[in-house]
Amino acid sequence: MLVFPSCKINIGLRIVEKRPDGFHNLQSCFYPVGWGDILELIPSDKFTFSSSGLPIPDNLDSNLCVRAYNLLKADFDLPPVQLHLHKIVPIGAGLGGGSADAAFTLKLLNDRFVLGLSSTELEDYARLLGSDCAFFVQNRPVYCSEKGDVFSEITVDLSGYHILLVYPNLAISTAEAYAGIQPRQPKVPLHNQLLNPIDTWRSTIQNDFEDSLFPTYPILNQIKEQLYDAGAVYASMSGSGSTVYGIFNAPIVMPNQFSAYRVWEGKL
Template sequence: MISFPNCKINLGLRITSKRPDGFHNLQSCFYPVGWSDVLEVIPADAFAFSSSGLPIPGDPQKNLCVRAYRALKADFDLPPVQMHLHKIVPIGAGLGGGSADAAFALKTLNEQFRLGLGPLQLEEYARPLGSDCAFFVQNRPVYCVEKGDVFEEISVDLSGYYILLVFPDLAISTAEAYAGVRPHQPETDLREHLTAPIGNWAATVHNDFEDSLFPKYPLLQQIKQTFYEEGAVYASMSGSGSAVYGIFNAPPVLPNQFSGYVVWQGKLEKQFRG
């Protein structure tokens, strides 16, 4: 069985406080985007995991797809499988690619072996794997609070808009990104700004990581500014970086400044099945 784990963007990201467990509380809206990896799961005599495409750092046996299989294996009589991940979505880009891989592994195994788990049950398996993982189970716009893994409904629909994503081959670790943030409680909840017309967002919807990362990596701010110069209705860094996106009313023409970068563009939908 083959699936296509897609990525996400953050529409705004506010770091509101430091938690006793060392994590941070935040406000954000996760929105699915069609840039995808490829995950194949087939029956095998013994469990095995392999990958191709972009190199994945770390021990392959600790990959999130492997951990997803083991999480279900602990509760169900899963047969061995061969999992192969073709990695396309850049790592360290703030797009949640690894989290999507884990969530799609859970969903694929659930479907392939008829485990009968519903979306909320799958989300509970996904949460221990990473803060973003649970989002990709239902893969639709949600308002995220606490660590980013508690979801609330939000009426944000960007269907029909076009997105241009640029990754300048600059990986920013989560630890580096959080080291520069100063948590603060905003006067207005981010949800209120997001439910206003997208034309208002440039002045009101902000990613707090930009405050410390743009001075350190001016290239990221330059990419965002270029998007606005090319007619974007909204532009931002996604997550903790370093991918930057622009949202447009029509398919954008690729600026010459982006040659040599990893670029993806497509049309936005409200929900992505993969």
């Protein structure tokens, strides 16, 4: 069985307060994007995990696909399987690629072994693996709050727009990104701003991580401005970086400046 875990972008990301448990409460819109990995499940006499494509850490105990399998195995009599992940989405890119792999592992096991878990139950398991893992269970646009794992409906529809993702071969750890954050409550909730036309977003919707990461990594701001110069109606860094994306009205003519980077272009 094959599945194709796809990534997401953040449209706006406001860090509103630090929680007593050390995490942060945030406001964001998670929006699915078609760039993804390939995950295969094969029946086997013993459990194995292998990977190809982009290199990933070798520590099986921390691998999210392995943790997802073990999480369900603890509650269900799962037989051993072979999992193979072909990694395409960069790691440390702010796109949730690893979280998608974990959630799609849960869904794949649920379907293959007819566990009967509902989407809500799968989301509960996914939350045990990471703050944004639960999003990829249903993989549709949602407004996120608390740690990024509480979802509510939002009428953001970018169907027909085109997107260009630019990963500048720069991995930014979550710890590094949060080290420069000063939580603050926005004057206008992000949810309200997202309801306005997309051509207003440039002046109203921001990613709070840009304030601290752009001075440290000027290439990120440069890419954002190049996307606007290329005709983007909205551009932003995704998550805690380092991917920067631009949303366009029409198919994109790839700027030459991005030829040295990993890029993906598609329709939303």
